[in-house]
Amino acid sequence: MRLSRRDALAALVAGGVGSLAGCGAPTARSSPSSREAAGDAAETPVGDHELATLVAVAEAVYPSEVEGVGEFVRTYTGSRVEGAGSYARGVAEAVGTLDDYAAEFHDIEYASLPASTRRETLEYMSVDDVAPDPDGTEAQRVRHYLVNELLYALYTSPTGASLAGLENPPGHPGGTRSYREGPDA
Amino acid sequence: MSAGGADGGEAVDRTPSERVDVCVVGAGPAGAIVAAELSAAGHDVVVLDAGPRFDPEDRPERMERHLRPGVDRAVWDTGGERDTFSASGDRHYPLDAARVKGIGGSTLHWQAMVMRLHEQDFRLDSSVGLGDDWPIDYADLRPYYARAEAELSVAGASDNPFAPPRERPHPLPAFPPSYSDSLFAEACEAVGLATHSVPNARNSEPTDEAGACVGYGTCKPVCPSGAKYDATRHVAAAEADGARVLDRVPVQRLVHDADGDRVTHAVYATPDGEEHRQEAREFVVAAGGVETPRLLLLSRSESYPDGLANSSGLVGRYFMDHLFAGMGGTLEEPTRQKHVGFNTTESHQFYDRPDDSRTAFKLELLNYAGPAPADVALSADSFGDELLAEVREGYGTHVAMGALVEQLPRRENRIRLDPSRTDDRGNPVPDVVWSLDGTTRRTIERANEVQRAVLEELGADIGWTVGPENTGPAYHHMGTTRMGTDPAESVVTPQLRTHDLDNLTLSGSSVFVTGGAMNPTLTIAALSLKAAEHVDERL
Numbered sequence: 001m002r003l004s005r006r007d008a009l010a011a012l013v014a015g016g017v018g019s020l021a022g023c024g025a026p027t028a029r030s031s032p033s034s035r036e037a038a039g040d041a042a043e044t045p046v047g048d049h050e051l052a053t054l055v056a057v058a059e060a061v062y063p064s065e066v067e068g069v070g071e072f073v074r075t076y077t078g079s080r081v082e083g084a085g086s087y088a089r090g091v092a093e094a095v096g097t098l099d100d101y102a103a104e105f106h107d108i109e110y111a112s113l114p115a116s117t118r119r120e121t122l123e124y125m126s127v128d129d130v131a132p133d134p135d136g137t138e139a140q141r142v143r144h145y146l147v148n149e150l151l152y153a154l155y156t157s158p159t160g161a162s163l164a165g166l167e168n169p170p171g172h173p174g175g176t177r178s179y180r181e182g183p184d185a
Numbered sequence: 186m187s188a189g190g191a192d193g194g195e196a197v198d199r200t201p202s203e204r205v206d207v208c209v210v211g212a213g214p215a216g217a218i219v220a221a222e223l224s225a226a227g228h229d230v231v232v233l234d235a236g237p238r239f240d241p242e243d244r245p246e247r248m249e250r251h252l253r254p255g256v257d258r259a260v261w262d263t264g265g266e267r268d269t270f271s272a273s274g275d276r277h278y279p280l281d282a283a284r285v286k287g288i289g290g291s292t293l294h295w296q297a298m299v300m301r302l303h304e305q306d307f308r309l310d311s312s313v314g315l316g317d318d319w320p321i322d323y324a325d326l327r328p329y330y331a332r333a334e335a336e337l338s339v340a341g342a343s344d345n346p347f348a349p350p351r352e353r354p355h356p357l358p359a360f361p362p363s364y365s366d367s368l369f370a371e372a373c374e375a376v377g378l379a380t381h382s383v384p385n386a387r388n389s390e391p392t393d394e395a396g397a398c399v400g401y402g403t404c405k406p407v408c409p410s411g412a413k414y415d416a417t418r419h420v421a422a423a424e425a426d427g428a429r430v431l432d433r434v435p436v437q438r439l440v441h442d443a444d445g446d447r448v449t450h451a452v453y454a455t456p457d458g459e460e461h462r463q464e465a466r467e468f469v470v471a472a473g474g475v476e477t478p479r480l481l482l483l484s485r486s487e488s489y490p491d492g493l494a495n496s497s498g499l500v501g502r503y504f505m506d507h508l509f510a511g512m513g514g515t516l517e518e519p520t521r522q523k524h525v526g527f528n529t530t531e532s533h534q535f536y537d538r539p540d541d542s543r544t545a546f547k548l549e550l551l552n553y554a555g556p557a558p559a560d561v562a563l564s565a566d567s568f569g570d571e572l573l574a575e576v577r578e579g580y581g582t583h584v585a586m587g588a589l590v591e592q593l594p595r596r597e598n599r600i601r602l603d604p605s606r607t608d609d610r611g612n613p614v615p616d617v618v619w620s621l622d623g624t625t626r627r628t629i630e631r632a633n634e635v636q637r638a639v640l641e642e643l644g645a646d647i648g649w650t651v652g653p654e655n656t657g658p659a660y661h662h663m664g665t666t667r668m669g670t671d672p673a674e675s676v677v678t679p680q681l682r683t684h685d686l687d688n689l690t691l692s693g694s695s696v697f698v699t700g701g702a703m704n705p706t707l708t709i710a711a712l713s714l715k716a717a718e719h720v721d722e723r724l
């Protein structure tokens with residue numbers, strides 16, 4: 001299943017960003033990574049490095065049959081972080097946490113880990129077991145700001161929820177026809 | 186988003202108007218409809234609401250609060266010191282989940298199922314010896330019901346063989362049945378359960394006020410598109426006709442004249458901590474089934490030591506809600522749930538009571554059984570393909586039936602003040618004293634029996650039941666300022682005016698004598714139209 005730009009925009013509506021009646025086309029900003037930006041990290045905390053990390057996390061937590069993850073995540077997250085300052089900071093900090101963790105065990109940033117190790121790293125951190133909490137432990141914040149953020153984007157988008165047979169998921173304004181149709185329509 | 190509403194609370198002028206014709210307390214449907222009617226009739230109206238004016242632009246964010254675990258803020262910011270309450274009855278009452286304070290009131294959160302009460306509801310005592318009779322009957326309310334359906338743009342069909350007589354079709358066509366409903370059809374027929382459409386206060390087609398439903402599926406607690414009716418529509422209508430609607434101005438008490446015959450002014454607080462007085466010729470209290478009696482109790486005086494308009498001692502008494510009864514499980518095929526957030530088929534077959542052995546109940550086929558894919562995904566402990574398998578397993582084959590069950594009025598169920606605790610303004614908080622009686626429990630069991638029969642016939646693997654032990658309230662607060670002709674036995678007259686004070690009207694489900702088992706708001710709207718007429722006659 002291929003995620004489209006429309007999916008990202010649909011998920012954005014579900015996520016509370018973007019006007020309801022047809023969004024403009026949001027794009028991720030190419031700003032320097034917060035880790036490189038000297039001092040004033042708060043202004044543009046989510047840059048290329050953070051987006052690349054989000055894509056890496058998405059590849060670890062999304063099902064293998066989903067394609068187009070990179071563009072989907074960049075479109076979705078790019079708009080989300082423009083929307084809210086504290087949210088963007090949360091994302092950037094969670095990326096930092098993940099990088100520190102990866103560095104400790106593998107000596108490289110999370111996004112540079114081989115695909116198979118990315119999932120393991122999340123599991124070693126117990127991100128799979130904890131409840132999401134924006135103010136919780138490191139693992140809970142990674143779960144909230146990165147993993148659940150991405151799972152929310154996927155499974156409230158028509159393509160993502162369709163993987164489970166629901167093409168008009170809650171949060172998506174998919175009209176009033178699909179609820180009447182059977183599975184084979 | 187500012188918690189305090191669009192303006193942040195500072196720029197708005199919240200000083201009182203000069204003595205107006207009508208002061209309305211509360212901007213939910215009960216207050217907003219009265220305000221819209223009376224301002225359209227040319228009267229000078231001020232509406233005071235305790236909560237904020239929510240920005241419609243924030244609705245998508247509120248939807249996310251609802252859809253995402255880990256986001257703990259209440260969707261409509263209820264709770265906290267402003268809303269402190271006690272619940273000292275046998276049954277806990279979760280008041281914070283049961284109402285919204287703000288312009289639009291609890292309809293911002295509601296499900297928007299709207300149906301008329303049945304003829305039997307108005308004469309329960311004389312027909313089967315249960316509860317009490319209303320002082321008005323269905324025929325009295327019937328024209329107001331028709332107008333209320335127009336006001337709420339109700340989408341419905343005339344296919345309900347159990348419904349009371351009606352004069353014309355609903356304003357909008359009903360939403361057609363769901364695929365899930367079609368799976369139930371044969372089983373319902375086999376067990377002899379007749380089903381029909383559900384009237385919804387939700388646009389099945391566009392109107393002047395709002396577009397058609399676009400299927401967000403999050404109606405309860407928030408409709409981002411505005412296709413679901415909420416009382417901000419009537420607030421807008423009132424404002425267009427010149428009404429002044431103030432937010433974040435909780436009324437602290439009502440004050441009366443020396444003779445105790447007329448309310449002279451309402452004392453309200455503003456966000457800056459000041460208190461003001463709004464004078465008016467007529468007052469309408471429409472603060473919901475909990476806050477309306479509370480405000481009267483808080484307004485006690487030398488003439489009314491037990492609370493304003495409380496010569497009968499019944500203010501706060503006879504608190505009722507509807508009980509939820511439900512059952513659900515899974516089939517071995519896709520059931521197509523969660524596309525929309527409302528229901529399309531129900532049954533009123535067991536509504537009217539055959540005798541005094543049980544109360545009323547109505548049955549609903551749910552279109553939102555089980556979790557959505559995101560619900561599973563966001564709380565699962567696996568990732569990737571394994572997670573997808575879990576999502577597929579979790580979503581897809583659920584079915585469920587719900588029911589609303591009638592609770593009879595009982596004196597001991599009540600709203601009273603808890604003097605040991607105060608809210609953010611130093612006022613004693615409401616104490617919800619609530620319990621379940623045997624007749625209600627029996628009716629819940631009866632509803633479960635019918636639900637079980639249908640689901641077994643359907644071949645469902647039954648996974649959960651909500652019965653007498655784990656039932657909960659449907660958030661319909663009724664009965665606390667009941668209507669009647671005898672001032673010793675009731676708080677308001679059939680004209681919705683208090684027996685004690687000549688210019689004080691109460692609007693809302695607090696005036697219900699019994700509650701039936703229908704969601705109350707269409708009846709609230711009908712009574713509000715009636716109340717407005719009587720106020721207009723006096724002005």
Ligand SMILES: Cc1cc2nc3c(=O)[nH]c(=O)nc-3n(C[C@H](O)[C@H](O)[C@H](O)COP(=O)(O)OP(=O)(O)OC[C@H]3O[C@@H](n4cnc5c(N)ncnc54)[C@H](O)[C@@H]3O)c2cc1C
Nearest residue numbers: 211213214215235286287290291296297298436693704706
């Ligand atoms: C989750 C949920 C689902 C529901 N679903 C349905 C449904 O499907 N069908 C149905 O018919 N009903 C439903 N209801 C019930 C419906 O919302 C209420 O019946 C209806 O909103 C009551 O209208 P009201 O104007 O009397 O009170 P409310 O809508 O509660 O409004 C009261 C207003 O008064 C204000 N207020 C309170 N105290 C003061 C004060 N001291 N000073 C100034 N203002 C004050 C509050 O801020 C509030 O805005 C549902 C309710 C909930 C919570």
Ligand code: SF4
Nearest residue numbers: 398399401402404408
């Ligand atoms: S499904 Fe519900 S939330 Fe969505 S547009 Fe329709 S009424 Fe609104």
